[in-house]
Amino acid sequence: MTFELPKDRVLILDGAMGTMLQRYANSRYIVPDSFNILDSGAVEFIHRQYINAGADVIVTNTFGSNRIRMNECNLDNIEVIKRGIEIARRASCGKYVAQDIGPIGKIVEPNGPIKAEVAYELFKEQFLIGKTEGVDLFLIETMYDINEFEIALYAANEIGLPFMASMTFEEDECTFLGFTIEEMVETAEKYKAIALGANCSTGSKDMIKIAEKILSISKTPVLVKPNAGLPQNIDCSSPYEICEKSFADDIKKMIDMGVKVVGGCCGTTPRYIEKIRKVI
Numbered sequence: 001m002t003f004e005l006p007k008d009r010v011l012i013l014d015g016a017m018g019t020m021l022q023r024y025a026n027s028r029y030i031v032p033d034s035f036n037i038l039d040s041g042a043v044e045f046i047h048r049q050y051i052n053a054g055a056d057v058i059v060t061n062t063f064g065s066n067r068i069r070m071n072e073c074n075l076d077n078i079e080v081i082k083r084g085i086e087i088a089r090r091a092s093c094g095k096y097v098a099q100d101i102g103p104i105g106k107i108v109e110p111n112g113p114i115k116a117e118v119a120y121e122l123f124k125e126q127f128l129i130g131k132t133e134g135v136d137l138f139l140i141e142t143m144y145d146i147n148e149f150e151i152a153l154y155a156a157n158e159i160g161l162p163f164m165a166s167m168t169f170e171e172d173e174c175t176f177l178g179f180t181i182e183e184m185v186e187t188a189e190k191y192k193a194i195a196l197g198a199n200c201s202t203g204s205k206d207m208i209k210i211a212e213k214i215l216s217i218s219k220t221p222v223l224v225k226p227n228a229g230l231p232q233n234i235d236c237s238s239p240y241e242i243c244e245k246s247f248a249d250d251i252k253k254m255i256d257m258g259v260k261v262v263g264g265c266c267g268t269t270p271r272y273i274e275k276i277r278k279v280i
Ligand SMILES: [Zn+2]
Pocket: 199, 200, 201, 227, 265, 266
């Protein structure tokens, strides 16, 4: 069956995967996507924790699995994506599986060196694997360049599976390349994302203002997936600055404002998702 947003309730996505794996790896530098090949049990265990915490959708461990990024790490991106989807499906217990798609990691023309056609091929390849492997939807997230965002959405729209689209805004309500909330909403609606919004970058407190702005102009259901603040020390090993309770309270505020899809980005854990499930 085709994935559809629930009409009568809020949809809960899962929380962070990358920072969970980072903790598991004890702050050793790791490429999170490589765990799909090297330690699939760890990925599956984290998915299961999110499901037990009450997530409606789990997101595959494929945020950086585009050909350029994976080749730089000597990994076969096709294999990494296929395994990532397989692991999520195995853990899913009938919940939905969203294929995670992050930015290429290099900036697209005219702001950077990657040609638009190359960017298109990179995204298209990821989506086609996801479609063949049977994901329910795509989650395009953490985008900061409107040109790259548009190319990704154009490619997703051609596939025919539902997709959610999210950019990452700083406290000044622009992406770090200076793109605005208005541009994000306009582009996501042009290519018919089923939900649009903001993730990562700011913690849940600062996200409230961003959510308010998105809600005021969007005709499409709004998604928020804030992070848990910034790590309290540089090795990322200590807890983040926003505790589970205030995170869930902020999420509840945004739901009351009209947000329809919620989840957690960097630094969040299954306990954050559990708290969200409890407050709504
Ligand atoms: Zn994040």
